[in-house]
Amino acid sequence: MPDADVFDAIASPVRRAILDLLRGGARPVHDVAASFAMTRPAVSQHLKVLRQAGLVTEERVGRERHYRLDARPLRTVVDWAGHYERFWQHHARLLGELLESSE
């Protein structure tokens, strides 16, 4: 099972929206804050949670810190979440094939 931090990080709609925003490339905090009409401290707090989950990385650009999406930890979440759906899809197909291959 994936790291609980990743689940906590994506449980918040705001943090999911931040991740979506960062798909477009690295951005400074004030940019993220402006996109969500949030205070910088509030955004910084969300970015901290995302950073601890390994979903964003921080880099210095001049006097600013830019945040960049790292989607890799999401792979395990999607794999886990999709596990049972794939399981039933697979076995439902097998059932169909079993019956349809015989008269």
Add this chain to the structure above:
Amino acid sequence: MAAIEVDQFVARPVQRVWQALTDPDLLARWLMPNDFKPVVGHQFTFRTEPVPQHGFDGIVHCQVLALDPPQLLRISWRGGTLDTTVTWRLVPEGTGTRLLITHDGFDDTDPAQQAAMKILGGGWQGHLARRMLSVLDDAAYEGGG
């Protein structure tokens, strides 16, 4: 509560699909080896390969909860960290059968199951998460691997 729902059209009549669902030998051929009996209250297991990363030892403990031939079968489904329910509904469609599988009862208090259900139930799996992962694929492509 969010549930996993899968639907499959089978080009065979409802009676045939019902048989595949409730005959233990047939059931073993498309699902897993089992000691199922079509009797409400019957306790049985499915046996398969363990999946350690899901905390699953390979044994699913089940009980027949509801049986309404040839249209509904509901069983409890306990294995690993799961304590859930699986329901099969058979709906005639033309000369075939629409098979609807619902896997529900995921634990809302377990953060992992909660998040997984949120992703599946909220369409996140289909949209946002997939878009995020497409970034990964792009990055891998740009990196030459």
